[in-house]
Amino acid sequence: MSNLQLFAIGVGSLCLICGILAVLLVIADRYLNDYGECKISVNDGEKELNVKGGSSVLTTLKDEGLFIPSACGGRGSCGMCKLQVDAGGPPVLPTEEPHLSKEEMADNVRICCQIKVREDMEIRVPEELFSIKEYEGSVESITDLNHDIKLVRFALPEGEELNIIPGQYVQLQAPKYKKNPEPVYRAYSVASDPLDKTHVDLCIRLVPNGICTTYVFEHMKEGGPAVFNGPYGDFKLSETDKEMVFIAGGSGMAPFLSMLAHMKNEGIDRKVTYFFGARAKRDLICLDEMKAFEEAIPNFTFVPCLSEADPDDNWQGETGLVTTVMEKFFDDLSDKEAYLCGSPGMIDASVVALTGRGMKEENIFYDKFA
Amino acid sequence: MFLATVAQQAEPNSFPLQLLIIFLAAALTDNILLTRFLGMCSFLAISRHMKTSIGLGIAVIFVTTFTAGINFLIYKYVLVPLGIEYLQLIIFIVVIAAFVQLVEMIIERFSQPLYFALGIFLPLITVNCAILGVSLFMLNKQGYGFWQSVTFGAGSGVGWLLAIVLMAGIREKVKEDKVPPGLRGSGITLIITGIIALAFIGFSGMIKF
Amino acid sequence: MQENPEDKILRERLLPGQLSPKGFLGTDERPVEEIIAADQAEVEAAGLTTRQLGEFLEEIHKAADQGWESTVSLYDGKITARSLEVNGKIPCPFGCGAKCHKAVIEVNFCGKKLQFTPLDAHMIQEHGFFEGKGSDYRLAPKDIIELYNCAK
Numbered sequence: 001m002s003n004l005q006l007f008a009i010g011v012g013s014l015c016l017i018c019g020i021l022a023v024l025l026v027i028a029d030r031y032l033n034d035y036g037e038c039k040i041s042v043n044d045g046e047k048e049l050n051v052k053g054g055s056s057v058l059t060t061l062k063d064e065g066l067f068i069p070s071a072c073g074g075r076g077s078c079g080m081c082k083l084q085v086d087a088g089g090p091p092v093l094p095t096e097e098p099h100l101s102k103e104e105m106a107d108n109v110r111i112c113c114q115i116k117v118r119e120d121m122e123i124r125v126p127e128e129l130f131s132i133k134e135y136e137g138s139v140e141s142i143t144d145l146n147h148d149i150k151l152v153r154f155a156l157p158e159g160e161e162l163n164i165i166p167g168q169y170v171q172l173q174a175p176k177y178k179k180n181p182e183p184v185y186r187a188y189s190v191a192s193d194p195l196d197k198t199h200v201d202l203c204i205r206l207v208p209n210g211i212c213t214t215y216v217f218e219h220m221k222e223g224g225p226a227v228f229n230g231p232y233g234d235f236k237l238s239e240t241d242k243e244m245v246f247i248a249g250g251s252g253m254a255p256f257l258s259m260l261a262h263m264k265n266e267g268i269d270r271k272v273t274y275f276f277g278a279r280a281k282r283d284l285i286c287l288d289e290m291k292a293f294e295e296a297i298p299n300f301t302f303v304p305c306l307s308e309a310d311p312d313d314n315w316q317g318e319t320g321l322v323t324t325v326m327e328k329f330f331d332d333l334s335d336k337e338a339y340l341c342g343s344p345g346m347i348d349a350s351v352v353a354l355t356g357r358g359m360k361e362e363n364i365f366y367d368k369f370a
Numbered sequence: 371m372f373l374a375t376v377a378q379q380a381e382p383n384s385f386p387l388q389l390l391i392i393f394l395a396a397a398l399t400d401n402i403l404l405t406r407f408l409g410m411c412s413f414l415a416i417s418r419h420m421k422t423s424i425g426l427g428i429a430v431i432f433v434t435t436f437t438a439g440i441n442f443l444i445y446k447y448v449l450v451p452l453g454i455e456y457l458q459l460i461i462f463i464v465v466i467a468a469f470v471q472l473v474e475m476i477i478e479r480f481s482q483p484l485y486f487a488l489g490i491f492l493p494l495i496t497v498n499c500a501i502l503g504v505s506l507f508m509l510n511k512q513g514y515g516f517w518q519s520v521t522f523g524a525g526s527g528v529g530w531l532l533a534i535v536l537m538a539g540i541r542e543k544v545k546e547d548k549v550p551p552g553l554r555g556s557g558i559t560l561i562i563t564g565i566i567a568l569a570f571i572g573f574s575g576m577i578k579f
Numbered sequence: 580m581q582e583n584p585e586d587k588i589l590r591e592r593l594l595p596g597q598l599s600p601k602g603f604l605g606t607d608e609r610p611v612e613e614i615i616a617a618d619q620a621e622v623e624a625a626g627l628t629t630r631q632l633g634e635f636l637e638e639i640h641k642a643a644d645q646g647w648e649s650t651v652s653l654y655d656g657k658i659t660a661r662s663l664e665v666n667g668k669i670p671c672p673f674g675c676g677a678k679c680h681k682a683v684i685e686v687n688f689c690g691k692k693l694q695f696t697p698l699d700a701h702m703i704q705e706h707g708f709f710e711g712k713g714s715d716y717r718l719a720p721k722d723i724i725e726l727y728n729c730a731k
Contacts, residue, residue: 006453009452009453009454010454010456010457013448013452013454013457014454014457014460014461017444017448017461017464017465018464021464021465021468022468024468024472025468025471025472025475028472028475028476029475032475032476032478032479033479076597077596077597077598079670090482090483091482091483091486093482093486094486094588094674097674097676098592098598098670098671098672098674098676099670101676101678102676169666179601180600180601181595181596181600181601182596182600184600186665186666186667187666187667188666205648205663205665206663207663207665207682207683208663208683208685208694209683209694209715209716210663210665210683211600211601212665213665248647249646249647249648249649250647250648250649251648252647252648277646277647277648277649278647278648278649279646279649279650279651280649283648283649307646307649307651308649308650308652321645322647342647342648342664343644343662343664343680343682344644344664344680345640345641345643345644345645345662345664346644346645346646346647349644349645415582415583415586416583418583419583419585422583422584422585490584491584494584551616551620554616555612555613555616
């Protein structure tokens with residue numbers, strides 16, 4: 001055999017073997033990735049969707065018109081698109097792990113952008129998601145409440161309305177900007193009057209390096225666009241006549257502004273005492289609004305407490321930690337309700353103080369920054 | 371010693387015994403990792419944790435066993451008849467890569483738990499020189515048929531698993547110890563590997579075939 | 580050298596975009612293991628452990644949280660701290676299942692300033708990780724050691 005023939009045999013058979021293997025892989029891929037038609041049953045058959053398998057649950061549902069909030073667009077980084085998958089889901093994937101607690105895993109909660117539709121599935125979507133919408137509104141005004149809290153008023157797009165229950169929150173989007181490579185969402189309680197359905201007020205406090213707050217403080221302009229979705233949350237006034245205690249400091253005032261406006265509108269005359277904790281006078285916000293509410297709501301008292309008042313504040317009011325002041329006001333809380341808004345540390349401390357005065361835990365409602 | 375005695379007592383040419391000897395030789399005396407230092411990169415990277423070590427080890431056993439068989443068949447029925455044995459290196463690599471890909475796809479499709487236990491290691495294995503080494507070495511052994519080759523592959527895989535599990539065990543212990551800063555990480559691991567390798571070479575001193 | 584799949588998952592979580600838009604590694608290109616080892620050596624040289632430092636930061640966080648967004652004095656007024664908490668939790672990138680609240684705790688001590696997040700406190704305590712150099716929330720071990728010595 002000549003060298004040429006040897007060469008041809010060598011190259012030819014090599015190519016042939018590689019070719020056969022490549023074809024084999026392509027065929028296998030085609031066959032293995034075909035999941036056919038799958039049936040997704042939502043909330044015990046409330047809805048039956050017939051979909052083509054193979055893509056993620058998030059995009060599949062989106063194509064079927066079911067909007068699951070997601071901030072990262074399905075890359076598994078935000079962990080927002082949680083829903084319960086009762087059947088047809090694979091075991092928890094490593095990409096989901098960091099976002100799920102043990103209880104959630106036990107409840108079959110999954111990050112739905114990470115799991116593919118591979119077979120018939122049974123999923124459970126919270127009712128509230130059906131009423132959640134995304135709004136592309138605009139910034140109407142930005143007001144400084146104090147040195148680091150701003151009240152931002154957003155206008156909804158023309159012709160759209162947002163119905164909130166006082167105490168609920170919305171997710172505000174911080175779009176891409178210089179230091180922020182991708183849009184992110186942050187939750188803020190709605191502070192506006194629930195009757196005003198075309199505006200949303202949010203109290204936003206500057207957090208150093210915080211992506212969304214930096215955006216609001218440095219880049220947001222009056223008249224500029226704003227994207228938010230909601231409403232979420234089940235923090236709301238109970239339907240009893242019990243006397244109420246509100247506790248919140250700083251930007252935690254937001255849901256109470258909305259609740260007080262609601263009480264004013266509806267003429268609810270339950271007795272309310274609002275304890276507002278701050279360090280010095282310059283940390284206090286919305287004093288005028290509170291005065292107005294005190295005049296409009298007969299049984300409402302606003303009690304600001306300063307923990308370390310400056311000498312030149314000329315402070316006449318209550319001093320000390322908010323929990324101590326509250327204890328001074330009430331000896332027995334067993335027949336009252338408490339509403340709290342703030343970080344878990346603040347809430348835990350208040351719950352201890354409240355139950356110490358005889359309040360029942362089931363009568364304490366809070367918007368624990370979760 | 372034990373092996374030698376068994377080998378003397380039993381019928382020298384019995385087939386199962388021959389397979390057993392091939393298996394043990396591949397796993398212990400001729401351990402592909404410790405006597406030939408093949409598959410070092412994944413060995414060094416993965417041996418930090420026992421769990422991943424076992425996962426990777428099992429994946430290696432699986433792949434060496436099957437690729438040894440497939441490559442033997444390809445060698446005997448394709449390369450030899452065509453007279454292109456000199457292409458074995460390239461062909462074996464391609465076959466291993468394709469096989470690993472295929473297995474990965476199949477596992478992913480049919481068993482997600484298995485995929486996350488084993489599948490994530492498969493891409494590492496595609497380029498693991500120990501796998502290619504097994505396929506090439508088995509051709510050097512005299513008179514290996516199909517079953518001998520498969521056994522050799524399985525034995526080498528088990529040997530690899532053994533070595534990485536030993537290493538992981540030692541590293542989990544070393545983690546708590548005070549190692550000089552310059553030796554932390556790969557440095558101390560290589561030294562330990564050398565010492566284990568010496569012990570394994572002791573095995574081959576024990577038995578002579 | 581090949582990368583352990585577990586390390587790969589961890590590194591990807593630490594990079595920008597997975598859990599935090601800016602990531603945890605900053606401009607640091609060393610392997611995570613090396614970052615941890617280097618910081619750990621520094622802490623140990625000062626006669627402390629990373630666990631101690633992490634627990635100490637957690638203590639400050641807990642105490643500052645009681646201030647309802649205003650500043651509180653701690654350790655007999657030797658340091659003052661303020662906790663700015665926002666809605667939301669961030670999972671620990673090491674996959675240990677812990678979730679930390681999103682917050683920034685501002686600390687003033689001995690004429691200096693420091694900021695840290697509850698996640699930092701957790702990562703230092705449990706994983707000895709101070710974040711990579713050039714990251715917004717990188718905490719230099721020497722600063723925390725200084726804070727520790729100032730308070731105690």
